[in-house]
Amino acid sequence: MPLDHTARGVFPIAPTPFDTDGRIDFASIERLTAFYREIGSDGMTVLGVLGEAPKLDGVEALDVARCFIRAAGALPVIVGVSAPGFAAMRGLALASMEAGAAGVMIAPPNTLRTDDQIASYYRGAADAIGPGVPWVIQDYPLNFSVVMSPGVIRRIVDENGSCVMLKHEDWPGLEKISALRAAEQVGTGRPISILCGNGGLFLDFETERGADGAMTGYAFPDMLVDLVSLQSDGRRDDAHDLFDAHLPLLRYEQQPGVGLAVRKYVMARRGLIASDTQRNPAARLTPTARAEIDYLLARLSTRDARAGC
Amino acid sequence: MPLDHTARGVFPIAPTPFDTDGRIDFASIERLTAFYREIGSDGMTVLGVLGEAPKLDGVEALDVARCFIRAAGALPVIVGVSAPGFAAMRGLALASMEAGAAGVMIAPPNTLRTDDQIASYYRGAADAIGPGVPWVIQDYPLNFSVVMSPGVIRRIVDENGSCVMLKHEDWPGLEKISALRAAEQVGTGRPISILCGNGGLFLDFETERGADGAMTGYAFPDMLVDLVSLQSDGRRDDAHDLFDAHLPLLRYEQQPGVGLAVRKYVMARRGLIASDTQRNPAARLTPTARAEIDYLLARLSTRDARAGC
């Protein structure tokens, strides 16, 4: 099933598991994917920035994508295909779709500044991958240094029929969601799916602003699933209670640079991946940092049993 | 009493209160300063970035500093004197000291990149204000785009005898505190005071890493005072309980751009300043954002009565 604008719920961003020698750990890919299915995820995204995609070569990237897709079964898989050249982007996009991906995700290169530059880049990218591949805009200014206004996002959507989703991780970003939803009410506002990233740091309010769910890599995607579900059931206070219990850890994980190390450490402790190894160069956790995470998990476990790992 | 490296506890960063026409509101300066004294602050800092210092002219800046200093009584006041030219920096620094300031704070211009550039800039600044003025390094990469390693901070301290404190707001920043404290154990490591900013987002662990306290503008400085006090009493779990209760609001306040609007809104609701007016250009809160803050305050009030304003 190709991705379309009705997508909603939680699409965890999957890390790429490595063994302690830095080789791709396919067994952990299967285990992790099984976990995403068990907890009720609505899809998943692979080969994003935090999936260490730039550290894989072309063959490895496709192997990783295929393994996730196979393990995902009926769950839609979005494959990150960002690349400096459109030829490589097209290659990975077509191969991924052929392998059964539901769509692809495209981040902007960090040289883009003006609205015209951004819109022009996405026209070129959409052209390169062809009209049959549904795709997702990745809007992550803190990481890419590219700032997209609601206006330019609408322009990208209007100019490219195959663009169906926004991965929203601007910061601050709440007003952007409201503006995008308002823009859909007027004129030709073709609706898109909005799933929120940025580690989930504002997910409690993002869903209330009109987002369709989450696409982020927080080490407790099961919490994200529950949160989105509580919000869609109208149980606002319960949603915030759950979120607030996780916020101390979530905030700790959402640190630039070292965040992926935190995430993989917790996922390994939860048994979701065999090792927290990252490929070099990478930020590492000190023993003190690990002890701080352990302390946060211990505190969290009193309010959410899943943290008692 | 001039500032020295033994400073510890909480130095709230004071906003500059304006009336609804954008004029400086001196009555609110007095009210706010009285509040800082009542809650047990150990000092205060004025004319920082979030004090809208760049939007004041030279005469206004000195008037604001003087009003705060007078109201502060015995409380040490640190005055932000960052300026594009050393002449203006020297002028404000000397006038502030003459008015009774305890020290000054200097942020780096956003053009600095290398360790040598940073060290050279601070030598020049220290030279400009003269040896008799104790001063604080402001290390805030997210805002200034200048990244200071522990090594370059040590170098600044070693090269400038009048540098007595670090306002630490790197992100991530916990390992930096550990590295700085470790460096003081060896050789010529002259100790400095480390007070933490960044909205307080990691204050729960920063004190555990060896920071001496907080220097930040969170709208509940009374919570910061309690937190630092609990930590220094060894009541770790209680400190984290208090912190965690505030974290949802604190995180909401710690958004780039719109953060000051959040802070002034809450402070006005608490009656600490008469109006949440900022000078233009400034980011504003939408009604939805205000409602979200009200909701966060209502939730917080069940765990901390001070939020029931």
Place this chain on the structure above:
Amino acid sequence: MPLDHTARGVFPIAPTPFDTDGRIDFASIERLTAFYREIGSDGMTVLGVLGEAPKLDGVEALDVARCFIRAAGALPVIVGVSAPGFAAMRGLALASMEAGAAGVMIAPPNTLRTDDQIASYYRGAADAIGPGVPWVIQDYPLNFSVVMSPGVIRRIVDENGSCVMLKHEDWPGLEKISALRAAEQVGTGRPISILCGNGGLFLDFETERGADGAMTGYAFPDMLVDLVSLQSDGRRDDAHDLFDAHLPLLRYEQQPGVGLAVRKYVMARRGLIASDTQRNPAARLTPTARAEIDYLLARLSTRDARAGC
């Protein structure tokens, strides 16, 4: 005479002369302005970035502007009024106009990224200074990190009737001039004056692309005047011959950071200002650099006698 869109020719960017103690050198302001008049300048611009405006306090800035305006006589003077706050911008703009300025120039703060942010900032600024003050957009991405597309410049012009000129110093920037001139041919394209900066590094082609002249601080503004005149007389080859003779020095002056030191050194050698002193912090020339400039001047003097100073 207020500035309008018909302005053309050469508006030298004036440095602010200081004596060796860093005090404003008003005698050199008068001498320099007399020189600008003698060589046939069409106007001049003061208190720009290279006028060290941020290192002057408010009183000094106005004194400098007034001194230049008085000395300029009938020559239109544009005053840079960029400031972090709109109140200070308005203050300097109104005082300058009252003193006889022809218009003001406004640079964007380096936090702006999207077209909407840029347009919104300039609406706010235009609003702050009021409809009676003609103003100039300063578009200098290398220095301000703000990139303006032709589209957003047109939008600023369309939204603000008092915007009459673009100081163009994008790099690369030739296509931008062509695009702006093309845009004036369609629909509501209110024409603006385009004067080029960036040290003059592409002035040979910029005039051919449709620019109205130069606004830059190259130490031989007399060459700029001749170049623009040759181009408007249709003497293309002669214009390029003159330009090419100056290019080695012009290129040397157009270095980031140290460029102003080069410029003031040459101007002092030419006798246009008494001293090449800059206010601190500032980049300095080494003896080797000065010798290189002397060598470039000696070489230039064989093709342009004015360099034999």
Place this chain on the structure above:
Amino acid sequence: MPLDHTARGVFPIAPTPFDTDGRIDFASIERLTAFYREIGSDGMTVLGVLGEAPKLDGVEALDVARCFIRAAGALPVIVGVSAPGFAAMRGLALASMEAGAAGVMIAPPNTLRTDDQIASYYRGAADAIGPGVPWVIQDYPLNFSVVMSPGVIRRIVDENGSCVMLKHEDWPGLEKISALRAAEQVGTGRPISILCGNGGLFLDFETERGADGAMTGYAFPDMLVDLVSLQSDGRRDDAHDLFDAHLPLLRYEQQPGVGLAVRKYVMARRGLIASDTQRNPAARLTPTARAEIDYLLARLSTRDARAGC
């Protein structure tokens, strides 16, 4: 022959030639390399940023490197191996050396800021490629946003015995060369080769400051060879005369973004490559820009017959 610190002269940066469909044009690789040999180049560098290396996949990159190396014969070839992950960097480095490369070049990722971060990154990279691979630091702040002081460059050299060369393209950069040469006079200053890039914009003085030659992609590498030769023969004025004749074109080529299009256009006109095609996304030349280049070539041809192509 492995690269060492005695390397000097001109190492042209080779573009990667593509046919009009974007396929690698191996015949042009051979023609271009033959040209580099004929004009007396001392080596060459392939797969740099302007070699569009990021737009090649791993297999293509190695094919291109091998083709250049084979065609180069005895001429030493340096292969750019910059990559987000050390595993890919190591893979390409070892394969290139096995194919006969003389050394490799490593650019810093744009996230590095402090001296410690830079030094640590290069230690990791040197470790990854192993002690037997001589390598070059690429110091290009305008492109990579990483600024390296002379001090940190010396630190990299001192910490990594296999680092033998600096590709210097800082701007301004003359004082950096002087500082590095001065540092070699004291203590443990192991000498390195310094070849200069930045399009050659300051090559006239860089050799005088102590650089060993040029490593840049200007479309007339034969001029660079002559310039370096004249300088080493002590014919300073002749060197500057030659340089000045080329400066108008060289300056036009050295525009960010569009520079590679200019370079490939001129090289195609000279018959060095079959087509000026770049892989997408890429900046293109308008007809007006092409006419400007033609005009610059025509003017240049009156002073250097090689431009009469």
